[in-house]
Amino acid sequence: MTTKVVDKYKELVKQAENTLRQLAAGDKIRIQIGSATCEHAAGSREVLDEFQKHVAAAGRDDIVLHRTGCTGRCSREPIVGVFVPGRMPVKYEQVDRRLVHEIFTRHVLQGEPVLEHILDGPVEKLAGYEILICGSVRCGWKGEKSFEEVLTEKLRSAGLSEKNVCVAKAHCFGACNSEEVGRFSHLLIQPDRTLYRVENENDLDEIIREHLAGGRPVKRLLVPGKTVGRKFLELYGDVAFFHRQNRVALRHNGVI
Known part of the structure; x- marks a missing residue:
């Protein structure tokens, strides 16, 4: 392998590491x-170009632009996600140059999501929390009702409606090891x-009393470390096209 090729690969590695850090x-x-x-085909290149202009004009170094792959919603594209620290992630549909300006001005700069284009x-209001439930068959929940049914009933009893907490089912988080399969959800x-182990x-x-109602994480129930599934869901967990897919290559992650 020539020196030029090696240098090119090293440069690509640096670019990838920089992107991951961001x-x-x-x-x-x-x-x-x-x-x-x-x-x-729907115009995402023009949307990206417009966002780049807005970020440059704002002179902000705390805004990162990230390109992702298929979002699985062809009829709604271009799709843009805005992730503000400490706030619920928001996805926008059929974004064009005009809407870029509105999203950047109202949501990114002023912190007010553009609810009419979500x-x-x-929607009238964003939920304060979203709960993604691991849907893997390896997760155990012993009872007459499913984990999702029990959780939904408990949220309702605590006075937390769908307007406060949104519940969705994902697939495997990769958080189990061989000793935990069938014991936890x-x-x-x-x-x-x-990420909680229940x-x-x-x-x-x-969890409902301390975290959702009180805003205090329950440390004893936290899953330690960063699982593969958790990293993935932090980026794409709000995209149904991804979080409802079965894991194939990593289906035995944590067991083997």
Whole structure:
């Protein structure tokens, strides 16, 4: 391999590492633009170009632009996600140059989501929390009712409606090891990116009481480390096209 080729690969590695550092930075606003072939056909390149102009004009170094692959919603593209630290992630549909200006001015700069253009909207209000439930068959929940049914009933009893807390089912978080399969269920709470390991209804009661109602994470139930599934869902967990897919290559992650 020639020196020029090696140098080129080293440069690509540096670019990739820089991108990963930017995405991992929890104190930056991330704007995510769909960049699959169908997104390009719908005008995502023009949308990205317009966002780049707005970021440059604002002179902000805490805003990161990120291109992602297929979002699975061809009829709604171009799709843009805005991720503000400490706030619920928001996805916008059919974004064009005019809407870029509105999203950047109202949401990114002023912190007010453009509710009338939200994906599958419009909505009157954003939920304060989103709970993603691990849907893997390896997660265990022993009872007459499903984990999702029990959680929904407990949220309702606590006075937390769908306007306050949104519940959705994801697939495997990759959070189990061989000794834990069939013993626990897992849930990821956004926007806090908090992954919990739940064994029984008492654990659920504590999460609802302390975290969702009180704003205090339950440390004893936290899943340690960064699982593959958790990293993925932090970026794409609000995209149904991704979080409802079955894991194939990583289906035994944590077991083997």
